[in-house]
Amino acid sequence: MSAPRYVSTRGHAPAVGLGAAIAAGLAPDGGLYVPERLPTLDPAAFDPHGDLPTTATTLLAPFFASDPLAAELPAICAEAFTFAAPLRPLARPDALLLELFHGPTAAFKDFGARFLAACLRRLRGGDAAPLTILVATSGDTGAAVGAAFHGQANLRVAILYPDGRVSPRQAHQLGSFGGNVQALRVAGSFDDCQRMVKAALNDAELQREVPLSSANSISLGRLLPQMSYYAHASLGWWRRHGTPLDFIVPTGNLGNALACVWARAIGLPIGEVRLACNANATLPEFFSGGDYRPRDAVPTLANAMDVGAPSNFERLRWSWRDDDALRQDLRAESVDDATIRATLLRHANDYDEVVCPHTATALAMFERERKSSGRAWAIVATAHPAKFETVLEPLLGRPIPVPPSLATMLARPAQATPVAAGDDMLKQWLGGRS
Numbered sequence: 001m002s003a004p005r006y007v008s009t010r011g012h013a014p015a016v017g018l019g020a021a022i023a024a025g026l027a028p029d030g031g032l033y034v035p036e037r038l039p040t041l042d043p044a045a046f047d048p049h050g051d052l053p054t055t056a057t058t059l060l061a062p063f064f065a066s067d068p069l070a071a072e073l074p075a076i077c078a079e080a081f082t083f084a085a086p087l088r089p090l091a092r093p094d095a096l097l098l099e100l101f102h103g104p105t106a107a108f109k110d111f112g113a114r115f116l117a118a119c120l121r122r123l124r125g126g127d128a129a130p131l132t133i134l135v136a137t138s139g140d141t142g143a144a145v146g147a148a149f150h151g152q153a154n155l156r157v158a159i160l161y162p163d164g165r166v167s168p169r170q171a172h173q174l175g176s177f178g179g180n181v182q183a184l185r186v187a188g189s190f191d192d193c194q195r196m197v198k199a200a201l202n203d204a205e206l207q208r209e210v211p212l213s214s215a216n217s218i219s220l221g222r223l224l225p226q227m228s229y230y231a232h233a234s235l236g237w238w239r240r241h242g243t244p245l246d247f248i249v250p251t252g253n254l255g256n257a258l259a260c261v262w263a264r265a266i267g268l269p270i271g272e273v274r275l276a277c278n279a280n281a282t283l284p285e286f287f288s289g290g291d292y293r294p295r296d297a298v299p300t301l302a303n304a305m306d307v308g309a310p311s312n313f314e315r316l317r318w319s320w321r322d323d324d325a326l327r328q329d330l331r332a333e334s335v336d337d338a339t340i341r342a343t344l345l346r347h348a349n350d351y352d353e354v355v356c357p358h359t360a361t362a363l364a365m366f367e368r369e370r371k372s373s374g375r376a377w378a379i380v381a382t383a384h385p386a387k388f389e390t391v392l393e394p395l396l397g398r399p400i401p402v403p404p405s406l407a408t409m410l411a412r413p414a415q416a417t418p419v420a421a422g423d424d425m426l427k428q429w430l431g432g433r434s
């Protein structure tokens with residue numbers, strides 16, 4: 001196997017190996033790292049009795065070939081994927097739910113965050129100066145990254161979130177780690193948090209004092225492992241039914257859906273891929289023939305998908321190189337808040353199924369698609385409904401049971417440091433701690 005190389009979507013940075021791409025996060029020209037060429041894999045290459053870590057190891061091996069991390073890949077997968085991603089039939093015909101919320105913070109981001117943490121711990125070694133991971137979050141990312149890095153030697157995490165703009169349960173989660181994971185509640189917006197992180201990362205002087213990295217969703221170390229659950233679910237379906245499996249993916253920054261599309265391109269038995277978006281319609285407009293027009297996000301009930309400029313779109317465009325071909329291969333639709341509410345209510349009343357508001361966008365899209373297809377669709381469930389009790393409980397008029405891992409986190413005390421918005425505030429805080 002020749003060593004795979006990773007290049008920038010903007011084409012002005014040298015090609016690097018996977019370990020370097022994961023450690024860097026963003027390419028030095030501001031682009032995103034992509035595999036120069038996607039490998040191809042035969043479904044028959046996978047162990048038919050393998051569990052998720054086994055499937056992930058086979059799938060990711062060609063991406064890691066010749067990298068110093070290659071020998072560690074089975075251990076990394078076993079360490080990251082300690083919980084299942086079951087494909088469960090719904091109480092209605094021709095729909096399945098791919099449940100990605102059985103990790104410690106009850107959202108799919110646990111898969112990528114834990115894999116990234118397992119890689120960075122090995123890349124960093126024991127003797128290097130501690131690395132500080134900065135993450136700006138509107139909720140789920142910060143919790144997943146905090147949980148994944150909590151207690152890891154030589155790695156620290158600073159989570160920045162907009163004070164008062166995440167749900168009370170999300171805020172509690174973010175502040176509940178302590179030790180090497182500190183939460184900063186910023187008196188500003190999510191965009192302010194992101195700007196503060198970028199300013200710190202771009203400050204060479206500060207970096208000499210405090211080595212910094214980031215863990216946002218553009219990291220290949222989060223994106224690649226997300227292919228694993230699509231591989232595992234589609235292979236299981238294909239072995240039982242002899243047909244590919246189609247997916248509807250709730251989509252914001254496009255990281256989860258891109259992993260599905262890459263898994264299909266590699267040769268896994270995946271049929272149609274649909275992107276379910278909320279009222280932030282940048283992608284639906286593009287896929288229905290319009291221009292790509294990034295814009296400010298508007299708040300919706302599916303808040304983890306409130307993205308107006310999906311960062312992974314750059315990777316999608318780089319891979320296809322032709323917008324019309326891209327539009328042929330993928331479809332996207334926008335689902336407004338009223339439809340999210342109606343879908344949540346209908347499924348709770350008619351089928352006794354409670355899903356999170358993000359998953360509801362995919363269910364709503366399924367109801368439109370089903371009329372034309374007649375095939376079974378896998379609806380991707382990105383978070384546990386108990387994380388969004390402030391939306392669901394008033395709507396459904398009943399409490400949503402909390403899964404045990406989430407309950408443990410919510411029972412711990414939580415603490416967050418208040419910080420004013422402004423580039424220098426984070427730098428001061430970091431400098432004061434080195």
Ligand SMILES: *Cc1c(COP(=O)(O)O)cnc(C)c1O
Nearest residue numbers: 140252253254255256304382383
């Ligand atoms: C992050 C998130 C999404 C959006 O995923 P992307 O990879 O950004 O498209 C959807 N649902 C939930 C619950 C999330 O946390």
